[in-house]
Amino acid sequence: MATVSSWELRARFARSLSQMYGNEVPAYLDLVDVAAEVNREVLLRHGADAERLGTATRVADERHGAIRVGTAKEMRQVATIFGGFGMQPVGFYDLREAASSAVPVVSTAFRPIDPAELDRNPFRVFTSMLVIDDRRFFTEELTGRLSEFLEHRILFDDELLQLAAVAQAEGQLPTRDADRFVALATQAFELSDQPVDRVWYETLDAISSVAADIGGVSTTHINHLTPRVLDIDELYRRMEARGITMIDDIQGPPGWEGPDVLLRQTSFKALAEARRFVDADGVVHTDSLRVRFGEVEARGVALTPAGRDLYDVMVAKTDARVAEEPGAVRQDVARQVWRENLPTTELELAVQDLAYFTFTLAPESARTGPFEANLASLLQRGWLVPHPIVYEDFLPRSAAGIFQSNLSSEGHKDLSVAGSDRTIDWMSEILGIPVADPNDLYAAQRQRSLDEVSRQLGLTTVLRADT
Secondary structure, three states: OOEEEHHHHHHHHHHHHHHHHHHHOHHHHHHHHHHHHHHHHHHHHHHHHHHOOOOHHHHHHOEEEEEEEOOHHHHHHHHHHHHOOOOEEEEEEEHHHHOOOOOOEEEEEEEOOOHHHHHHOOOEEEEEEEOOOOOOOOOHHHHHHHHHHHHHOOOOOHHHHHHHHHHHHHOEEEHHHHHHHHHHHHHHOOOOOOOEEHHHHHHHHOOOHHHHHHHOOOOOOOOEEEEEOOOHHHHHHHHHHOOOOEOOOOEOOOOOOOOOEOEEEEEEOOOOEEEEEEOOOOOEEEEEEOOOOEEEEEEOEOEOHHHHHHHHHHHHHHHHHHHHOOOOOHHHHHHHHHHHHOOOOHHHHHHOOOEOEEEEEOOHHHOOOOOOOOHHHHHHOOOEEEEEOEOOOOOHHHHHHHHHHOOOOOOOOOOOOOOOOOOHHHHHHHHOOOOEOHHHHHHHHHHHHHHHHHHHHOOOOOOOOOO
């Protein structure tokens, strides 16, 4: 019997969502076209160097989506569905703390965790959950009403969940079931035409536009699908030249002449889309909402904990300088801070253990100086070649910045009260499966390569990044 493996299911799902979202949000197709155009030009200009963080095929296929749910039960169901596509929860992001406006959600991302699976298809879904008992946003009375509303809705039907469970357990599905699974999963994230209760929606929107988008409707939907581009600054310029309104900034690190690190993101502004509303008197009419937008990303090398500490310092320095110079352009200020603080080569990032790399033996002709069983020395003397590990995850401040740039209002956030405690362990507990720490995944990938070069060099003690 013919079967479809997890990675093929995932690739089909990503393509199906992309087609559906393009039909619903035509400007997304413009974004995909411009990204492909820019990528072709970068590849022609830079050749193999442009593929150091992923092959041209992988970058062209790469997408990440974003969805929002309201309860622990819905999160567990989402984990089952994405598990059927070979996607596991990775990372924990508290957007409540990262956002200056009212964004009362915590998030994780579902993605493949094996490097080979990522190379086959690196689809990710950034999944946010409403924190309905956070008193900075919701009164006790409103929490009760939200809880009752969310507990009575059904986002995913039994057939979808059953097919997902089988796909997750078996790592594959028979062809007919595979087609049905992808179709049902895609339908689950379509924008519904069910009328929205205007009074209830506006009650939540006064607190947070994100809360209204999650808890003010009876369904969920894809908020955005994100292609990957090799030159996000050029894409930004070309989108604006097409008359598409972009958010004010590119989120994340600045563009500069040194190594690309972590993640840069931007988007076009959320578009007004027709939605049906039902008023208190029962009359249904058509109005519009702005909740979905088109995001694009550029990925760099993953930073180690030491590198992330340095990144945080650089962000803080940038914030301080921008505050001191009200007329300054943030990207220009950040670029100068990067030049002052971050190594300008991948080799130096590897030597200083600021970023994650895998390693291979260099040709004998490239090696200089005596052999010493020390990673930094082997790199400096040309015995080993570092290969950057792409950052596969997200930045809470950047995610919050994208969210904020597409909100209809700032909402309400009472800083005089404490928020509800949420952690990666809490997320693991409600999902019933461990949420992976991205650093553990990157470190393990790096160490596997060090184990191999240690064997090739005949070392009795395996090389480690901290030696």
